[in-house]
Amino acid sequence: MSQTEQEFKNIIAHCKEYGFVFPSSEIYDGLSAVYDYGQTGVALKNNLKSYWWKSMVQLHENVVGIDSSIFMHPKTWKASGHIDGFNDPMIDNKDSKKRYRADVLIEEFIGKIEAKINKEVTKAAKRFGDTFDKEQFLATNPRALDNQKKIADINARMKAGLDGDLALLKTLIEDLEIACPVSGSKNWTDVKQFNLMYSTQMNATSGEGDDALYLRPETAQGIFVNYLNVQKTGRMKIPFGIAQIGKAFRNEIVARQFIIRMKEFEQMELQFFVRPGTEMEVFNYWKKNRLDWHKNLGINPEKYRYHDHVKLAHYANAAVDIEYKYPFGFKEVEGIHSRTDFDLKAHQEHSGKKLQYFDPELNESYVPYVVETSIGVDRLFLLVMSEALQQETLESGDSRVVLRLNPAIAPYKLAVLPLLKKDGLPEKAREIYNDLKFDFECYYEEKDAIGKRYRRQDAIGTPYCITIDHDSLEDNQVTIRDRDTMEQKRVPISALSTLLHEKTDMSGLLKRLG
């Protein structure tokens, strides 16, 4: 096993052992590509979400948040293109074990016939010279006519297949004698429909038909359909943004690599509405802003890179990914897309409702352009764990495992530890705990030797431990121990609150964003 594989396994093991992430329904052997967050995991995750939400909504006066439903009107997904784009008929070649989209195979075949026709046209054009009339040639040449008829036939049959009967697609592929580009064989499996969206139904009594509902495959559409509601009720002026954090569901054919690709996952998305023509400027703003946000967490900047999309999705005119170097290589953690007016226009058409904005400066109405930033919470979580989890060797020769989380996102801000479990130390410690718990996530622990307790806190990333000893009873001071340096110093109990606020508050992290 390579070192990076080992590193990755360590992270997964650590996540489970210290209550960050568990396989879903583990007592039933787990559920593939579904995970649960445990007691420490949920705290870290909530803090990450809070960091994002505050940096978006609280720090931008022209950004507001919403929380839309997972269920949406079925037409939403028709408009967004997910019905067409997320339902693929797939076919496997039994020899090469490769999987193809059946419609793509057939379209490639059609492409070949079209190439033949074009060849004929070029040949004829050469022969006839200037007098050549392409339209007339196509309408009269027997071979060209024959090929055009073939294409029409294939298209008709493919449409019939795509509209319902998948067996027709297989027959078509067999009739056309399409071979696998890899193995060259014509040994195909049956065509199967892969629905990347999970479906359920609206009514308790029926199972199909017009009642079909989908679990949203992205949170973005919930923002688009609410764009006018928010704009009007919030009296928002372009440019403005709507932020949302929520679950999304995708039935990935291959979903793996721990929480990198899950069937149920969480997204944090901002859709930013702008005047057409200004989108690139805004795109570049968010491109920089988002990477700065990541770096501000204290993540090694060298582990980040941008990945500009060359091939753009149908809805985008610019796209960039922020990638992080996970133990198994660079992977996308966040995407920034300039989506043009694709989504709003589509919803306008499908709903029949105008989704325009009247721009008082221009004195005209238009459908705004959208710049989106979309980050996977779970990927961010794994990123942070990968970055923070460190094993270090101490001067004494011992090793310790320490989770160097930024204090603002750590599950616990401090642990309150009586040095001994007697002589009134626990009572004094409880007193301090009960005082601080209103402002900070505190962990109280009196079992085992103090060193052991320190290490346990290191493993879950608690930035500070305070220890109450006999002197504390007299002088009202405690020892505060720093997770990263392991240094200790004596501070008055009365000074703890101020010190901890300063070191662990989210506002400190946000202020550094500027």
Next chain:
RNA sequence: GCGGGAGUAGCUCAGCUGGUAGAGCGACAGCCUUCCAAGCUGUAGGUCGCGAGUUCGAACCUCGUCUCCCGCUCCA
């Protein structure tokens, strides 16, 4: 879905050519301890993934099945 690997205590694993389960760490309770995984005593926890078969007898052999991990498409 296909190919490859693997399922034994909370974790890491041992368990020989079949004789009804062990270690280390961890957990819990107690004792002792004045600051970095110390020591001592005790306790809990496993129908060996599940189901059949072979056998006097299966963690081990055979078949089936489930799940996880790694590769093949796409993406947050």
